[in-house]
Structures are given as structure tokens and as C-alpha cells.
Amino acid sequence: MRRRIIVITAVHAPSAHFLPDAYKSLRAQELPEGWEWHWLIQEDGRSEDVAPYVPDDPRVTFTQGRPGGPGTARTLALAVADGEYVKVLDADDQLTPGALARDLAALEGDPTIGWATSRVLDLLPDGSTAGFPGDPDEGPMERGTVLDHWAANDYRAPVHPATLFARRHLVLALGGWMALPASEDTGLLLALASVSRGWFSSEVGLLYRKWPGQATGQATHTDPAERTARMAVVEARARALSYVRWDYPVTD
Numbered sequence: 001m002r003r004r005i006i007v008i009t010a011v012h013a014p015s016a017h018f019l020p021d022a023y024k025s026l027r028a029q030e031l032p033e034g035w036e037w038h039w040l041i042q043e044d045g046r047s048e049d050v051a052p053y054v055p056d057d058p059r060v061t062f063t064q065g066r067p068g069g070p071g072t073a074r075t076l077a078l079a080v081a082d083g084e085y086v087k088v089l090d091a092d093d094q095l096t097p098g099a100l101a102r103d104l105a106a107l108e109g110d111p112t113i114g115w116a117t118s119r120v121l122d123l124l125p126d127g128s129t130a131g132f133p134g135d136p137d138e139g140p141m142e143r144g145t146v147l148d149h150w151a152a153n154d155y156r157a158p159v160h161p162a163t164l165f166a167r168r169h170l171v172l173a174l175g176g177w178m179a180l181p182a183s184e185d186t187g188l189l190l191a192l193a194s195v196s197r198g199w200f201s202s203e204v205g206l207l208y209r210k211w212p213g214q215a216t217g218q219a220t221h222t223d224p225a226e227r228t229a230r231m232a233v234v235e236a237r238a239r240a241l242s243y244v245r246w247d248y249p250v251t252d
Contacts, residue, residue, distance in 0.1 A: 004083030010073035071177030071184030103165035114196030118205025146193035161185035
């Protein structure tokens with residue numbers, strides 16, 4: 001029986017037309033013998049606007065649900081996630097060649113590592129790309145280091161949550177993505193990093209599309225009061241996990 005990586009994509013109508021580009025990047029992934037991917041596309045809501053962009057591929061499952069934001073959509077998708085690992089791929093982003101194989105190698109090679117992330121390039125409207133300084137060195141990231149960096153740098157994580165690759169049972173144990181209007185992926189990243197070691201790949205694993213309609217580009221995303229509230233609950237969850245010292249892997 002082949003083993004599976006579950007790729008989860010939350011999508012709503014404005015971003016649906018980017019799905020073919022995401023699919024093309026997924027089809028280009030090469031995995032080790034015995035492995036395959038299964039793409040779960042979860043619409044945040046129920047409309048007739050997304051389905052036309054969903055590929056006709058037996059490796060793709062499309063579901064819909066009540067609108068609640070991308071965190072809710074991704075967590076709902078876990079209901080039909082049937083693989084050992086979960087990979088995030090936003091509808092408007094693209095994987096780079098080899099991204100899945102590198103993530104898989106990191107976690108298969110070290111059972112103490114619960115999650116992986118990678119370097120990101122912004123994909124600009126004109127098709128060019130842009131990086132940014134400050135990435136950590138390639139290799140393991142010890143438990144608690146992501147939270148420490150995030151708290152000391154104006155709530156900016158040292159790695160990008162849009163590249164998360166994690167053990168499915170660990171994501172489930174943490175309750176999936178946070179029930180927040182934004183920063184739900186940062187919340188999961190910090191929770192994972194508070195209970196387990198991670199891995200950072202210095203090779204580019206994701207093209208992060210910048211476009212006018214993206215949620216992080218809207219004024220509401222940077223509203224000071226809401227941002228303060230989001231960051232407070234993200235930090236509280238991560239510190240609570242550190243306080244109770246629930247560690248992965250669990251040992252007797």
C-alpha cells in the first residue's frame with residue numbers, strides 16, 4: 001500500500017482562478033518510491049465559483065463547508081485526510097520542484113522532528129520573485145526557539161507558516177488551525193514549535209503570491225486592535241503548551 005502526503009488547500013471564490021497554477025506545481029513534485037500525494041481542496045463556503053477550477057484528477061478531492069475563514073476550512077479538510085503527513089498549500093501559492101520530497105526526507109529521517117518549513121520567495125504581479133533576509137540556517141529548530149524569536153521580533157516568526165509540513169496526528173492533537181480571522185497558520189506553527197522540534201530547509205520551497213485580493217493585503221488584516229488580540233491568543237496558546245510540557249515524541 002502506498003503512503004500518502006495530504007496537501008490541504010483552503011480556497012474561496014476570489015482565489016479560485018489560481019488553483020490551476022497550484023495544481024501544476026503539485027504535479028511537478030517527485031516523491032520517493034511508495035509515496036503519493038492526495039490534494040484536499042476545501043472551499044470556505046458553498047458557491048458555484050470554485051468547482052470549475054478544480055482539476056479532474058483522482059488524486060484531488062473537493063469539498064465545501066460553511067464559511068469561517070481559511071483556518072476553519074483547513075481543519076474541516078482534516079476530516080478526510082488519510083495520510084501520515086499534512087502539507088499546506090494556499091490556493092494562490094505554488095510549490096517549487098522538490099519541496100515535498102525535502103519535507104518528507106526531513107521527517108522520515110528523524111522521528112523526533114514533528115514539522116518542517118522552508119525558504120519562501122514572494123511571487124510578484126509581474127512574474128518576478130523577491131526574497132528577504134533573515135532566514136535561519138538549514139537544519140533542526142529546537143523546541144521553543146520559534147516562539148522566542150516571534151515574541152522578540154514584533155510577532156514575526158523566523159520561518160513562514162505557509163510552508164508547513166507536519167505529522168498529521170500531531171496537527172490533530174493540537175486541534176488543527178486556530179479559530180481566528182487571520183494568523184491561524186502562525187498559531188499552528190507556534191503550537192507545533194512549542195511541543196516538538198522542527199526542520200528548516202534553506203532551499204526555496206514556496207512561491208508566495210502577492211496580489212491585490214489576498215487576505216493579508218487588506219486593511220482589516222493590520223487593524224491594530226485586532227492584531228493585538230490575535231497575537232495575544234496565539235502567544236497564550238503556545239506558552240500554555242510549553243508550560244504543561246507536553247512534548248513530541250511522547251516518551252514513558
